[in-house]
Amino acid sequence: MRDTTTLQPGLSVDCVIFGFHENELKVLMLKMKKMGKWALPGGFVDRDKDVDTEANNVLKRRTGIENIFLHQFHLFGKVDRNRPNHASNLLDNGLIDSKFKSWFEQRFITVGYYALVEYANVQAPKPDPISEKCEWLPITELPELILDHRQIIVKAHETLKKELNHQPIGLNLLPEKFTMPELQALYETVLEKKLDRRNFRRKMLSYEILIQTNERRLGGAHKAPTLYQFDKLKYKQAIDGGLKSGW
Amino acid sequence: MRDTTTLQPGLSVDCVIFGFHENELKVLMLKMKKMGKWALPGGFVDRDKDVDTEANNVLKRRTGIENIFLHQFHLFGKVDRNRPNHASNLLDNGLIDSKFKSWFEQRFITVGYYALVEYANVQAPKPDPISEKCEWLPITELPELILDHRQIIVKAHETLKKELNHQPIGLNLLPEKFTMPELQALYETVLEKKLDRRNFRRKMLSYEILIQTNERRLGGAHKAPTLYQFDKLKYKQAIDGGLKSGW
DNA sequence: CCAAAAGTGTTTCGGCTACACCCATGG
DNA sequence: CCATGGGTGTAGCCGAAACACTTTTGG
Numbered sequence: 001m002r003d004t005t006t007l008q009p010g011l012s013v014d015c016v017i018f019g020f021h022e023n024e025l026k027v028l029m030l031k032m033k034k035m036g037k038w039a040l041p042g043g044f045v046d047r048d049k050d051v052d053t054e055a056n057n058v059l060k061r062r063t064g065i066e067n068i069f070l071h072q073f074h075l076f077g078k079v080d081r082n083r084p085n086h087a088s089n090l091l092d093n094g095l096i097d098s099k100f101k102s103w104f105e106q107r108f109i110t111v112g113y114y115a116l117v118e119y120a121n122v123q124a125p126k127p128d129p130i131s132e133k134c135e136w137l138p139i140t141e142l143p144e145l146i147l148d149h150r151q152i153i154v155k156a157h158e159t160l161k162k163e164l165n166h167q168p169i170g171l172n173l174l175p176e177k178f179t180m181p182e183l184q185a186l187y188e189t190v191l192e193k194k195l196d197r198r199n200f201r202r203k204m205l206s207y208e209i210l211i212q213t214n215e216r217r218l219g220g221a222h223k224a225p226t227l228y229q230f231d232k233l234k235y236k237q238a239i240d241g242g243l244k245s246g247w
Numbered sequence: 248m249r250d251t252t253t254l255q256p257g258l259s260v261d262c263v264i265f266g267f268h269e270n271e272l273k274v275l276m277l278k279m280k281k282m283g284k285w286a287l288p289g290g291f292v293d294r295d296k297d298v299d300t301e302a303n304n305v306l307k308r309r310t311g312i313e314n315i316f317l318h319q320f321h322l323f324g325k326v327d328r329n330r331p332n333h334a335s336n337l338l339d340n341g342l343i344d345s346k347f348k349s350w351f352e353q354r355f356i357t358v359g360y361y362a363l364v365e366y367a368n369v370q371a372p373k374p375d376p377i378s379e380k381c382e383w384l385p386i387t388e389l390p391e392l393i394l395d396h397r398q399i400i401v402k403a404h405e406t407l408k409k410e411l412n413h414q415p416i417g418l419n420l421l422p423e424k425f426t427m428p429e430l431q432a433l434y435e436t437v438l439e440k441k442l443d444r445r446n447f448r449r450k451m452l453s454y455e456i457l458i459q460t461n462e463r464r465l466g467g468a469h470k471a472p473t474l475y476q477f478d479k480l481k482y483k484q485a486i487d488g489g490l491k492s493g494w
Numbered sequence: 495c496c497a498a499a500a501g502t503g504t505t506t507c508g509g510c511t512a513c514a515c516c517c518a519t520g521g
Numbered sequence: 522c523c524a525t526g527g528g529t530g531t532a533g534c535c536g537a538a539a540c541a542c543t544t545t546t547g548g
Contacts, residue, residue, distance in 0.1 A: 008354060009256045047354050051324025075322045075358050077298025107255060107294050111322050162413075181500080198502080199538065206536095222499040223545040246491075428527075445529080446511065453509095469526040470518040 001096075001129075004103045007044045012110040013055045014042040014149070015070070016156035017063065019119035020173050024138045025189045026119070027153060028062060030131035032146065034093035038137070039146045040153070041128075042110065055113040062134060063122045068172045069239075070115045073159040074152075077109045081148045095130040114156040116173040161191060165246035167239050168209055171230045179217050179225035180204070191247055207243060209235045248343075248376075251350045254291045259357040260302045261289040261396070262317070263403035264310065266366035267420050271385045272436045273366070274400060275309060276392075277378035281340035284393045285384070287400070288375070289357065302360040309381060310369045315419045316486075317362045320406040321399075328395045329355045342377040361403040363420040408438060413489045415456055418477045426464050426472035427451070438494055454490060456482045 017028040029038045043058045045051055052072065060066050087104035090096045096104060125134040137143070139157065142150060160169075169190065170183055184200045204210065211231050216224035264275040276285045290305045292298055299319065307313050334351035337343045343351060372381040384390070386404060389397060407416075416437065417430055431447045451457065458478050463471035 008356070011257070011356065045324075048326055050326050051322065051356060072322060075298065075319060077292075077358070079295055079297050109255070109258065109298060111324065166409075179500090196538070196540090197500085198540085201501080203537085218546090220499085221547050222497080223501080223547095225500055426527090443511070443513095444527085445513090448528080450510085465519090467526090468520050469524080470520095470528080472527055 006047055008047050010106045010108050011045050012042050012108055013058055014040040014110050014112055014152055015055060015058045016114040016153050018116050019136055020186050021119040023185050023189060026136040027139050028125055029137045030127055031133045033095060033130055033132045037144050037146045040149045051111055059115055062125050063117060065117055070113050072111060072113050074112045074155050076112060076148060076152060079107060082108045112152050112156060116169060118172055120175060166242045168207060171235050177227040177229050179227060181225055207238060209238050253294055255294050257353045257355050258292050259289050259355055260305060261287040261357050261359055261399055262302060262305045263287060263361040263400050265363050266383055267433050268366040270432050270436060273383040274386050275372055276384045277374055278380045280342060280377055280379045284391050286393045287396045298358055306362055309372050310364060312364055317360050319358060319360050321359045321402050323359060323395060324356045326354060359399050359403060363416060365419055367422060411494060414486050415454060418482050424474040424476050426474055428472055454485060456485050
């Protein structure tokens with residue numbers, strides 16, 4: 001951060017970036033230097049940029065990914081969410097220059113966005129200058145987080161679960177080709193409940209957003225499952241038009 | 248407005264206040280002096296107040312109503328939503344003092360809230376200092392609005408329709424006691440489609456949020472319909488817990 | 495050949511839809 | 522007594538849930 005005068009004061013964006021790996025729902029988090037606590041990837045908003053644009057920039061800076069599903073879900077506007085100690089904690093740990101003290105002492109509100117990204121596509125997530133590392137953490141075992149970031153993640157997860165009743169997920173969250181059981185595992189993980197294998201298949205096929213390939217996932221024990229991929233056009237239509245039934 | 252130094256810069260809240268009257272969904276709007284355009288009731292956010300609190304204050308100032316359903320639904324963050332002409336329009340029409348010029352020239356984002364209020368409970372909605380009147384306008388026939396306020400209303404209405412799949416409405420939007428056809432008319436108006444009289448009744452009763460009184464609505468021609476009221480405890484549980492089926 | 499997972503089919507149940515019919519009220 | 526809207530019942534359809542059975546793979 002060089003100059004705060006071009007930034008919209010008191011406003012930040014935070015991104016809850018979901019990934020799926022080893023049957024766990026994970027969130028991309030930054031471990032802050034010195035403080036040890038973890039934080040969501042976030043950023044400030046330039047005075048002459050759309051808020052949505054800045055959220056996309058955050059995602060791109062940490063993962064290199066652009067142009068994917070990124071959805072605003074809530075504004076967190078409690079007056080005490082970053083006070084009284086956040087700025088002094090940053091200063092005391094030498095994470096920010098003292099000339100930015102007043103900037104960080106402002107009352108801040110933050111806009112929450114969530115994204116769904118393919119785990120394997122994020123090879124080396126990049127920490128920001130005040131973080132020592134950027135890693136995927138399982139959503140079920142989060143360490144201590146700064147500010148209200150835990151609450152932001154919970155709200156993002158709740159929103160994702162609700163949206164699942166109207167929209168498919170999987171594209172950008174799974175590899176290009178995947179099996180039906182893998183897709184089901186994703187749904188079960190996000191929804192935090194078991195689904196019937198056969199009914200899941202039928203329902204998912206009824207959406208008509210899948211293309212069956214003639215390849216199979218070999219190498220595992222037992223019968224080799226068929227690989228599918230998304231029909232991207234129809235998938236997009238399903239996102240826009242909305243699905244009827246829920247889970 | 249006396250002093251902008253206590254306000255969170257570049258941030259406002261706007262409330263889409265829905266009412267229901269004569270089988271029309273209405274929105275409480277302010278007609279701005281001189282300019283003639285209409286605007287949503289809104290306000291700025293004090294540096295030491297929660298954003299939610301300020302939204303409630305806006306509602307209270309215009310309607311006198313407090314402690315009712317008021318839901319944040321979206322942050323509008325386009326960089327050009329209040330520029331380049333909004334501040335100069337206000338100034339040219341003498342609506343603001345020139346000492347506030349720079350305040351209104353800032354880039355503004357706004358948080359949208361929507362509320363459901365009982366039409367009859369708002370006897371004399373109060374205009375703000377820069378408005379000549381405050382009135383209910385039918386959502387289907389909106390005049391010219393300032394900024395992106397039309398888009399904000401559209402988004403609020405879309406959100407309301409979606410929420411209807413998971414939550415009941417009616418409390419705070421209808422009088423204390425109401426008939427089943429009146430409740431149905433509300434649903435049909437919000438959803439913008441006709442529903443089957445008999446199926447509507449069955450479905451609504453299945454939610455178990457209604458209490459049947461032994462009174463009837465007299466005075467109309469034909470059979471006098473039974474009056475119902477909401478079981479407020481169960482209604483609240485339905486809001487929190489969510490209903491399953493949709494419309 | 496066996497265990498375990500993938501793939502297919504079938505039955506059942508409940509909710510929603512689309513009706514027919516009776517009841518009450520004002521005119 | 523009749524037109525009109527309120528109130529009640531019911532048959533049929535469709536989707537979801539529950540479950541049995543076959544197929545395929547590695548070991």
